[in-house]
Amino acid sequence: MAQEASSSTSSKTISLKTGDGEIFEIEASAAKQMKTVQRLIDDLGDDITIPLHNVFSKELPKIIEYYKKDITGEITKDFEAEFVKDLNDDEVKVLFLAANYLDANKLFEFLSQNIADRLESKSVEYVRKYFGVENDFTPEEESKLREERAWSFRGIKEDE
Amino acid sequence: MSSIANDHDVISSLPDTVLCHILSFIPTTEAVATSVLSKRWTHLWRSVPSLNICDVNLDDLEDYCRFNDFVYSVLLARNNTSIKSSIFNIWYDDPHLGRLGFPNVIKWINSIVQRGLERLEMCVGMVEDNLQLPISILSCRTLVVLDVSGFTVKGFSSVRLPSLKILRVQDSIFLNARDLLLLLTGCPILEDLYACNLQSQSEDSLSYQECESLSLSKLIKAQMPHTFCHFPLKALRNVNELCIEINKVYRCFDEIPTFHNLTKSKLHSINYNWNLLVQVLNHCPNLQHIELSQGTDYGGGKRDNDQENWVDPISVPQCISLHLKTCTLWYFRGQQGELQLAKYILNHARVLQTMKICCRDSLKKERELSLCSKVSPTCELIFHVFRFHKEESLSD
Numbered sequence: 001m002a003q004e005a006s007s008s009t010s011s012k013t014i015s016l017k018t019g020d021g022e023i024f025e026i027e028a029s030a031a032k033q034m035k036t037v038q039r040l041i042d043d044l045g046d047d048i049t050i051p052l053h054n055v056f057s058k059e060l061p062k063i064i065e066y067y068k069k070d071i072t073g074e075i076t077k078d079f080e081a082e083f084v085k086d087l088n089d090d091e092v093k094v095l096f097l098a099a100n101y102l103d104a105n106k107l108f109e110f111l112s113q114n115i116a117d118r119l120e121s122k123s124v125e126y127v128r129k130y131f132g133v134e135n136d137f138t139p140e141e142e143s144k145l146r147e148e149r150a151w152s153f154r155g156i157k158e159d160e
Numbered sequence: 161m162s163s164i165a166n167d168h169d170v171i172s173s174l175p176d177t178v179l180c181h182i183l184s185f186i187p188t189t190e191a192v193a194t195s196v197l198s199k200r201w202t203h204l205w206r207s208v209p210s211l212n213i214c215d216v217n218l219d220d221l222e223d224y225c226r227f228n229d230f231v232y233s234v235l236l237a238r239n240n241t242s243i244k245s246s247i248f249n250i251w252y253d254d255p256h257l258g259r260l261g262f263p264n265v266i267k268w269i270n271s272i273v274q275r276g277l278e279r280l281e282m283c284v285g286m287v288e289d290n291l292q293l294p295i296s297i298l299s300c301r302t303l304v305v306l307d308v309s310g311f312t313v314k315g316f317s318s319v320r321l322p323s324l325k326i327l328r329v330q331d332s333i334f335l336n337a338r339d340l341l342l343l344l345t346g347c348p349i350l351e352d353l354y355a356c357n358l359q360s361q362s363e364d365s366l367s368y369q370e371c372e373s374l375s376l377s378k379l380i381k382a383q384m385p386h387t388f389c390h391f392p393l394k395a396l397r398n399v400n401e402l403c404i405e406i407n408k409v410y411r412c413f414d415e416i417p418t419f420h421n422l423t424k425s426k427l428h429s430i431n432y433n434w435n436l437l438v439q440v441l442n443h444c445p446n447l448q449h450i451e452l453s454q455g456t457d458y459g460g461g462k463r464d465n466d467q468e469n470w471v472d473p474i475s476v477p478q479c480i481s482l483h484l485k486t487c488t489l490w491y492f493r494g495q496q497g498e499l500q501l502a503k504y505i506l507n508h509a510r511v512l513q514t515m516k517i518c519c520r521d522s523l524k525k526e527r528e529l530s531l532c533s534k535v536s537p538t539c540e541l542i543f544h545v546f547r548f549h550k551e552e553s554l555s556d
Contacts, residue, residue, distance in 0.1 A: 152192040
């Protein structure tokens, strides 16, 4: 299809297609905050539906909600608290990965802090599961490390 | 293909910098603990761009030694990644430990301020006495946010904080008003100031030259509750938001600048100096939200002016007639002058939406004010009554 040169208006919307085939609309000004999307727009034009292979229909609406508030300058501490209140740790992780993929800096920063808050004082095993880390230490190696860093483990919950 | 199946592959493929970024928000002890997660993580903590010493309460020597050891080990084992943000939250429960330990804190601070520090939060204290703020902080060229509380700030002769945008100083002691000014003079691009409960050991006033020397042209927000030393209002003239103990920081013949950008203001410690209040209001042409109090609490406030009566100003201050939307009178005791002020505002504030009066006991004055004429048709008069530990709101 021939691309027409379109005059950009402030109310222009961009179509995004998730990895599981759903289509969402966002304002062009919100799209600007997601550098990955903006790069795709620059390459493909703003009339084409932008494909996002690694973002899915479960998390994209939440991200769009965040940036809707951002472009009107309404993001407050209360809004951010409310935004993550009902999300469990896995849901936050998925949002965070999406923000990272989309190169959406403000959301990325906010979720980094939120994940850090959630992981604080959690057990080593919990953090391993959360980041999908395979423990490749032998029990001897691990207990030696723990002993060397004894001060570090004072505030941390015991593994189940 | 569900998103969950891809999850673990994607998370473990996150670059080290992203993981370090998350770790920069947690206490350093926990960041170091991640070294046991797996071999990949063993050395990750060395690149975390923060040093967060949080919630450390030291009351015995063995703990103190291990803690000291830990911080030195971290500083030595870290690689060259600069420390961008730092928190020091330490309490020495024994003055002996405090005197022994604090020189180490100074060394730690000295080493990190040289290397690109942008955010610092410090609350280090001990029983019996304030500790002295490490003055190397005051010449950190990269610092953008500084938040300190519980220190004595002295022993410095110059301050160079060319990048500082946000300054929070609380519960701290200065030698004199001049030192507070000296601190602020070193922050030329400051945007947000919070100076709460700062005490000056000397009662001296600033000289005219000293008042003129401070100009905080980029300052947008200035909050100085419970700070009573002499302070030049002129330095704050560009702010949008101001909270200040007005009759305490103002000295006779100080210049009151025109606060063109001021839309929200809290004026405490008016001490019944109605003349000063009217003068200030005349210099705030665009004020929309105001909170006023005579003292700082419900206790019997000392009155500097012996119950001067309110006298209606010759002309209505512009902010009152054109812009004032909300007005709150705190610690209202129903004195004659306070009543007259409340009535004056109700009579002349044409776009007033809410007048809120906070008082300790239910006053008979409620009725008197409710009956008073309000020039604004949409004005709502609210009484907020504090009854010991219960609060009630009575709407008009």
